Amino acid sequence: MLFADPLFGLPTWIDAIIRIVIVVLVMTVFVIYSTYGERKLVARFQQRLGPMRTGPWGLWQGFADAIKLVGKEDIRPKNADRWVFELAPYATFIPVLLTLMVLPFAENWGVRNLALGVFFVFAVLGLNIVGILMAGLGSGNKYALLGAVRAAAQMISYEIPLVVSLLCVVMITGADTGNGVGTLNLNTIAALQEDRPYILLQPLAFLIFFTAMLSELHRAPFDIPVAESEIVGGYFVEYSGIRWSMFQLTEYASMWGFAVFGSVVFLGGWAWPFGVDSHWALQLATTFTKALAIVIVIIWIRTTVPRLRIDQLMNFSWKVLLELSFLQLIVNGIILYYDWPQEILALTSAVGAGFLIFLIIRHASARSTKGLLGTYRTLGASSS
Amino acid sequence: MSIWPEERVHALADDGFETVDMTINVGPQHPATHGVFRMVLTVDGEKVVDCEPYIGYLHRGLEKLTENHDYRQAMGWWDRTDYLAGMACEMAYCMAVEKLGNISVPLRAEYIRVMMVELSRILSHFMFFGAFGADVGSFGTSFIYGWRERERIYDFFEEVAGDRMFPTYFRPGGVQMDLPENYQDRVRWLLGSIRQGLEDFDGLLVGNEIFVERCRGLSPVTPEQAIAWGLTGPCLRATGFKFDLRKDEPYSVYPNLKFDIPTGANGDVFDRFMVRMAEAWQSTLIVEQCLDALSQMEGELVLNPDLPKTLRIDSGECYVRTEGTKGEYGVYALAKGGNKPYRMKLRSPSFCNLSALREMVIGTYVADAIIILGSLDIVLGEVDK
Amino acid sequence: MSKSLAPKPIDQVVKLLEQRFGKLLVTINQTATDANIDCPPEHFRAVVEELKNHRDLAFDFLRNIVGIDMLEEGLACKYQFFSYKNRQAVQVTVLTPPGNPHIPSITDLYPAANWHEREAAEMVGLVFDGHPNLKNLLLDEDVRIHPLLKAHPLQKAEILQGIEDATPGFTF
Numbered sequence: 001m002l003f004a005d006p007l008f009g010l011p012t013w014i015d016a017i018i019r020i021v022i023v024v025l026v027m028t029v030f031v032i033y034s035t036y037g038e039r040k041l042v043a044r045f046q047q048r049l050g051p052m053r054t055g056p057w058g059l060w061q062g063f064a065d066a067i068k069l070v071g072k073e074d075i076r077p078k079n080a081d082r083w084v085f086e087l088a089p090y091a092t093f094i095p096v097l098l099t100l101m102v103l104p105f106a107e108n109w110g111v112r113n114l115a116l117g118v119f120f121v122f123a124v125l126g127l128n129i130v131g132i133l134m135a136g137l138g139s140g141n142k143y144a145l146l147g148a149v150r151a152a153a154q155m156i157s158y159e160i161p162l163v164v165s166l167l168c169v170v171m172i173t174g175a176d177t178g179n180g181v182g183t184l185n186l187n188t189i190a191a192l193q194e195d196r197p198y199i200l201l202q203p204l205a206f207l208i209f210f211t212a213m214l215s216e217l218h219r220a221p222f223d224i225p226v227a228e229s230e231i232v233g234g235y236f237v238e239y240s241g242i243r244w245s246m247f248q249l250t251e252y253a254s255m256w257g258f259a260v261f262g263s264v265v266f267l268g269g270w271a272w273p274f275g276v277d278s279h280w281a282l283q284l285a286t287t288f289t290k291a292l293a294i295v296i297v298i299i300w301i302r303t304t305v306p307r308l309r310i311d312q313l314m315n316f317s318w319k320v321l322l323e324l325s326f327l328q329l330i331v332n333g334i335i336l337y338y339d340w341p342q343e344i345l346a347l348t349s350a351v352g353a354g355f356l357i358f359l360i361i362r363h364a365s366a367r368s369t370k371g372l373l374g375t376y377r378t379l380g381a382s383s384s
Numbered sequence: 385m386s387i388w389p390e391e392r393v394h395a396l397a398d399d400g401f402e403t404v405d406m407t408i409n410v411g412p413q414h415p416a417t418h419g420v421f422r423m424v425l426t427v428d429g430e431k432v433v434d435c436e437p438y439i440g441y442l443h444r445g446l447e448k449l450t451e452n453h454d455y456r457q458a459m460g461w462w463d464r465t466d467y468l469a470g471m472a473c474e475m476a477y478c479m480a481v482e483k484l485g486n487i488s489v490p491l492r493a494e495y496i497r498v499m500m501v502e503l504s505r506i507l508s509h510f511m512f513f514g515a516f517g518a519d520v521g522s523f524g525t526s527f528i529y530g531w532r533e534r535e536r537i538y539d540f541f542e543e544v545a546g547d548r549m550f551p552t553y554f555r556p557g558g559v560q561m562d563l564p565e566n567y568q569d570r571v572r573w574l575l576g577s578i579r580q581g582l583e584d585f586d587g588l589l590v591g592n593e594i595f596v597e598r599c600r601g602l603s604p605v606t607p608e609q610a611i612a613w614g615l616t617g618p619c620l621r622a623t624g625f626k627f628d629l630r631k632d633e634p635y636s637v638y639p640n641l642k643f644d645i646p647t648g649a650n651g652d653v654f655d656r657f658m659v660r661m662a663e664a665w666q667s668t669l670i671v672e673q674c675l676d677a678l679s680q681m682e683g684e685l686v687l688n689p690d691l692p693k694t695l696r697i698d699s700g701e702c703y704v705r706t707e708g709t710k711g712e713y714g715v716y717a718l719a720k721g722g723n724k725p726y727r728m729k730l731r732s733p734s735f736c737n738l739s740a741l742r743e744m745v746i747g748t749y750v751a752d753a754i755i756i757l758g759s760l761d762i763v764l765g766e767v768d769k
Numbered sequence: 770m771s772k773s774l775a776p777k778p779i780d781q782v783v784k785l786l787e788q789r790f791g792k793l794l795v796t797i798n799q800t801a802t803d804a805n806i807d808c809p810p811e812h813f814r815a816v817v818e819e820l821k822n823h824r825d826l827a828f829d830f831l832r833n834i835v836g837i838d839m840l841e842e843g844l845a846c847k848y849q850f851f852s853y854k855n856r857q858a859v860q861v862t863v864l865t866p867p868g869n870p871h872i873p874s875i876t877d878l879y880p881a882a883n884w885h886e887r888e889a890a891e892m893v894g895l896v897f898d899g900h901p902n903l904k905n906l907l908l909d910e911d912v913r914i915h916p917l918l919k920a921h922p923l924q925k926a927e928i929l930q931g932i933e934d935a936t937p938g939f940t941f
Contacts, residue, residue, distance in 0.1 A: 046528040142408050146430075146750070220523060221594050229416045229519050230754050304588070306595045307521025309751045310430050361593050440907035447892075448916055452923055483801050611830050611853060614881025627853060633776045702801035703833065703849050703860060716835045716847065727917075731833035731849070739884040768907060 019111040023100050031252040032062035038299050045303040072241035077140050080238065084138030089239070089246035091131030096254045098124045103260045104187040106270045106283035117186035118170065121261060122163055125216070128254075129155050132225070132235050135247075139238040147234020150310060151225035154215055157314055158222075161321035162212035164329055165205040169198050169265055171332050172345070186261075190269030191276050197268035201345050202332075204352035206266045208325050210294075213258050215317070217251070220302040224310055255295060263290035320359060324352055405433055408750070412441050416519055416754040419764030423741070425753060432753050435745045437738060442768035450728040455481050455556060455695040458725070463550040465730060466766040468511050469504035469709040471497075471541075473766075474554040476706040479635065480715040480728070481556040484700040487691065492684040493558035494637045499571070499674035500544070500553065502667040506578055507537045508709035509664040512761045513585050516657060519758035520598055526588060533581040540570055556695060557688030563678075571675055575668045582664060590661070596654065603744045603756045605651035613740035616733050617711025618659045619760060623651030629707040641673050653759040660761070694723050703731075710734050710761055730769055734762040777857040779804050785825060786859065790816065803849065803860045813863050814873045820850060820859065821878055827854045831879040836889030838918045843867040844893055848875075865895070874900040892917040 010018070036051065036058070043050030051058030076085055099121045101111040114120050129152055136148020169189070174182035176192040183189060189198075199206045215222035226234040236247040263269055267290045270283035278286075308316070331348050411422035420441035426434035446465060450458040462477040463470035475497055482489060489497075514530025538548040543564050545551030553560050564570075589595045605615070607625040620627060628645040630638045646662030648655025697719040705714040711733025720726040737760045745753040782804040786797050795808045795816060808816050820828040828850035835847040848861040863872055874897040876882045886897045887906040894915040897903060904910055915921065 042523070042525075046525050047532065048528065142406060146408070220521065223521070224751070227521060227751065228523075229521060230751050232415060303523055303525045305522065305592060306517065306589075306598060307751070308594055309598060309749055311749065312597060440905075440909075443907045445916060448921075448923070451917075612880050614831060614879075625853075632856065633858075700801055701805075703803055703858075705832070712832065714833055714849070716833060716849070718837065727835070727837045729833065729835040735884065736881060739881065743880075 016111060020101070023111060024097070027097075027100060027253055027256065028249075030256055031249050032066055034252050034256065034295065035065065035248070036062040041296065041299050042303050045300070066245070069245040070242055074241045074243060075238075077238050079140035081138040081140065084134045085140075085238075086243070088131050088135035088138055089243045089250075091134055092128055093131070093246050093250045093253075095124045095127040095131070096250050096257060099257045099261070100253070102186060103257065104190055104264060104269065105260065105287050106280050107187070107191070107276060109270075109280065109284065110187070113185065113187050116184045118166055118184040118189075118265070122159070122166075125254075126159065128250075135239070136235040139235070141238050143231040143233070143237045144235050147225045147227075147231050147237070150231075151218065151235060153310070154218075154222065154225060154313060154317075157317040158212040158215040158321070161208050161317060161325045162216065164322075164325040165202075165208040165212065166265060168202055168205040168325070168328050168332050171329070171336060172198060172201055172342075175336055175342070186264050186269075190264045190271050192271075193268040194271045194276050197266060197272050199266045201342055202266070202328070202349050203346075204324060204328050204349040204356060206262075207353050207356055208321050208328075209262060209266065211321060212317075213262065214298065214301065215313070217255055217258060217298070219255070219298055221305040221308050222313060223302075223307055224313060227307055229307075255298060256291065259291035259294040259298075260287060262294055263287055267294075320356070324356060328352060410754075411438075416757065417764075418515060418758070418762060421738075421757075421762070421764055421767070423753075423757070425745075425750065427750055430749050430751075432745050432748055432750060435742045435753065437741055439735075439738065439764075439767050442764045444769065446730060446769040447728055450725060452724065454723050455485075455697070455725065458728075459554070459556075460550065460552050462730075463552055464765055465732060465769065466508070466708060466710065466713070466734070466763050467549055468763055469501075469508040470550050471500045471504040471553060472508075472706070472708050472713065474552065475501050475636075476704060476708065476713045476715045478554045478556050479706065480702060480704040480717040481695070481697075481725075483702040483704055484717055484719045484725075485556065485695060485697045487557045488688055489558050490685045490688060491637070492562075492678065492681045493686040495674050495677050495681075496559050496563060496686060497554060498637055498641070499671050499678070500541075500559075502670045502674070503537055503540070503571075503574075505667045505709045506664045506671075507534050508761075508763075509660045509667075510534050510578075510581065512660055513589070513657075516755075516758045516761075517585075517589050517595075519754055520589075520595055522589070522592075522595075526585070529581065529584055529588060533578055536574055536577055540567075540574060543570070555687060557691050558686050560687070562686050568675055568679060571671060575671060578664070578668055582661060585661070590658070598752075598755065599654035599657060599759075600652060601650070602653040602752055603748060603759075605744070607651070609743075610651065610740075613743060614736040615711070615740055616736065617708070618656055618663060619651075619711065619737050621645065622648035622655035622659045624649050629705055629712060633705065635704075635706060637677075640677070641670050643667075643670050653755055656759045656761075696721070696723050697725075705731070708733050710763065710766065711737060730766075732766040732769065734760070734764075734766040735769075738762050738767055777855065782857045782859060785857075789819060789823065789826065800860060803858045805860045805862055807862045807864070810863050810865055810872050813861070814875070816861060817848075817875050817878060820861070825855070826852065826857075826859075828852045828857075828859060829854065831875070831881045831885070832858075834882060834885035834889050836893035836895050836917065838893050838920075839864065840919055841867065844870045844895055846872055846889060846895055870895045871898055872896070873898050876900055891915065894918065 040050040051061035054060040054064045076082065102114045102117040102120050104110045104113065132151045133148050136144045170182045170184060173189055173192055174180050177183055218225050236244055239247060270287045274282050274286060328349060332345065335345050405426050405428050408425045408427055409422065410425055411417040412420040422438040422441070424436045425432050446461050449461050459474060459477055462473045465473050481487070510530040510533050514527040517526025518524055541551055542548050545553035545560065605623050607623045610620045610623045610625065624647050626645050626647050631645055643666045646659050646666065648659050698721050700719045703714055703716045705712050712731065713733055714731030716729040716731065717725055718727040741757060741760065744756050748756065779799050783797055783799055786804055786806060790797065790806065795806050795812060798805050806816060820826050830851040830853055832849040832851050837845040837847065839845045842864060844865050846863045849858065850861065851858045865872060872895060874882070874886055876886065884906060886900050887903060889895050890897055890903050891905045891908050892915060905912060
């Protein structure tokens with residue numbers, strides 16, 4: 001399905017190619033500058049300056065890195081499986097690129113407007129794992145193998161809560177469309193949030209989505225497939241030069257993809273708060289501001305928290321997130337069936353979100369009471 | 385496809401899959417090994433079945449070098465053992481030479497030494513907090529937090545001794561020279577900054593649910609096990625066993641100073657972290673008392689003036705032990721005349737703590753093995769001599 | 770366990786050891802810091818078992834093992850023990866005859882001895898009978914030199930840097 005009339009009345013396939021080229025080019029610049037931005041931001045969190053030498057405030061650092069990476073030797077280990085090893089970066093990169101095809105950046109701004117947009121995104125993202133497993137197995141490296149197997153286990157586990165949390169939103173859209181049938185079209189989902197973003201109705205679903213998203217992106221605290229201090233980069237440990245940079249490109253592209261996706265589904269996309277009739281530039285700015293906020297939070301979390309262990313990671317997915325997401329689904333169903341007001345929807349979900357936050361920080365109170373945690377400061381007082 | 389020739393894929397057994405344990409080589413170039421240390425892990429999936437540590441990549445022949453250098457010259461090598469706390473090593477070395485040669489040390493020098501050693505202890509512990517946070521996976525932020533205070537202490541060391549990591553400031557019979565004029569203000573400001581740094585670490589790591597969950601209950605060690613394996617220092621005290629050479633076999637001016645020996649309860653990784661946290665706090669109290677004592681004896685001698693140009697020790701044998709930053713830092717010295725020691729042996733705490741690594745990591749996850757290694761706080765310069 | 774005990778003076782430890790080991794073929798004296806037992810290799814196991822197991826001695830902690838090349842006297846091995854229970858320290862010196870550097874291993878009594886014995890074995894060439902894994906620890910595994918023997922040559926540059934005569938300073 002097309003978003004709108006083809007550009008300049010061109011044939012639809014030429015129109016599609018132009019739109020894809022624009023998206024890919026813009027995304028590449030975004031990736032280059034989000035590496036720069038991440039380094040700057042992390043540096044600030046760590047009381048450093050970050051890149052400062054390449055251009056004013058280090059602005060050309062991203063391009064310098066890109067040139068360096070392209071110029072590097074493309075090394076293939078002797079015991080690597082040649083074709084599996086060399087094709088793996090493409091197998092991870094292409095699915096991520098495909099997800100960008102259905103995202104509505106503003107009203108009618110995107111490549112294609114699929115009726116099953118949400119479904120498409122997850123159908124395609126599920127392929128990502130094939131490339132990661134190819135990289136892990138093909139490298140002939142045990143760290144890579146461990147990383148790939150960890151990644152596979154993790155992505156399979158977290159995909160379920162992720163999808164269920166989105167289903168919760170899709171259910172609610174049924175109440176908004178008027179005909180009682182929900183929609184999977186991302187453009188419509190964004191337009192339906194003209195009055196209020198769905199995060200207000202479904203804070204629990206958003207928390208679950210955000211957590212599972214961090215895990216799908218292999219971002220801290222779920223970065224165990226790439227854990228630098230344990231398996232030194234995981235599945236892409238043997239890659240160098242342009243192939244390594246394709247993994248980096250994948251990482252940042254999927255980060256932006258997920259950020260735009262999250263902002264469309266939960267934060268009102270281009271429609272909230274300026275309405276569906278606002279100017280396209282304002283809509284574009286709205287979407288990217290929201291996506292940027294999500295990206296910054298991701299980076300913020302990355303600089304702050306340590307890494308989970310594999311069993312804790314699995315427990316959190318299967319024993320906490322999965323149950324809560326299904327609970328949310330059932331509660332939504334009951335409320336929507338009896339046509340109760342949406343305030344109840346928001347309230348129940350907020351209670352669930354509060355419970356999830358309590359689970360996550362429940363040991364924080366132990367700081368002041370247990371063992372050495374709160375007492376080391378006062379140890380001196382007893383003796384001197 | 386067979387990636388690893390030594391591990392052939394086993395045939396499917398009648399009752400199901402037959403699995404093969406995989407060996408993973410960690411190090412000598414690995415971010416979690418804190419230098420050049422290598423361990424070969426045998427893993428069954430994510431579980432560690434066996435671990436074989438290999439050391440010696442940083443072996444510089446410390447003992448042989450010491451045997452072939454003048455008593456004063458050799459001290460420079462000893463800085464480079466525990467290179468995170470060079471002064472603590474100098475302290476042990478100088479005490480050994482003084483014990484052999486019956487050399488007395490002026491009181492002011494003793495206080496200066498204790499102050500510098502305690503600052504080194506803080507410095508080393510800050511490095512531990514930072515590196516350990518990075519091991520647990522906090523992306524370098526803890527590292528930088530640790531480095532902030534370290535740099536400030538190093539600046540002070542540079543002002544005192546002219547070098548940051550390897551000051552070679554102590555001498556048999558005292559210290560090289562007196563402290564700079566403004567040291568009282570400098571160190572008191574430093575102490576405030578250190579305490580703030582400890583609070584920051586408390587917030588960043590100890591206040592973090594994931595950190596606590598990762599560390600608590602991991603590789604618990606009982607006091608009996610710790611003694612049998614030869615664990616000393618914070619690793620021993622984390623088990624709840626209250627033993628600190630500064631209190632229990634007191635040396636230098638430690639009997640005059642008031643401080644506590646923090647102990648843990650379970651001997652797990654978390655307790656090892658917290659014991660170091662509390663120890664750093666106690667060290668700030670010791671430094672404060674040293675400053676007070678030093679202000680009472682301004683202008684006194686800091687180096688025994690009766691020493692000859694070349695130290696010659698006819699005979700003697702001693703085993704001097706001090707509470708180093710990682711544990712019992714012992715120096716065995718044997719003199720048989722001349723200006724060089726006949727034999728000097730370092731009993732390095734990291735070496736002995738590391739020898740217990742195998743027992744600790746078996747049965748844990750790969751990620752935990754890295755943390756346990758980090759919690760021992762090894763310094764490879766000291767392990768490999 | 771938690772109360773802080775004062776370390777026992779050396780002469781008391783010496784007296785205690787004389788009571789225990791008076792009949793054995795060992796001599797007891799003291800160094801600048803510790804009591805010392807000079808003991809031939811054949812009695813070493815018995816002495817260490819007694820040190821570890823006797824109630825008044827209870828040396829539960831092996832601090833250190835030092836291997837020393839005593840030139841024509843043979844190789845010496847010094848063990849530093851400590852008792853956390855009684856707060857006393859002792860050193861056991863074993864002097865092996867030249868050409869026969871065999872000492873029974875004590876890794877079964879003190880697990881901490883494992884690496885110490887490996888180090889002493891590679892550095893001066895002692896042989897610890899009964900050690901489970903007497904490979905090189907700090908040196909390369911296939912190297913068969915013993916660098917801490919006095920006969921092991923230093924490199925020329927190092928000799929030049931050391932002070933050969935009484936004048937301090939470098940002689941290049």
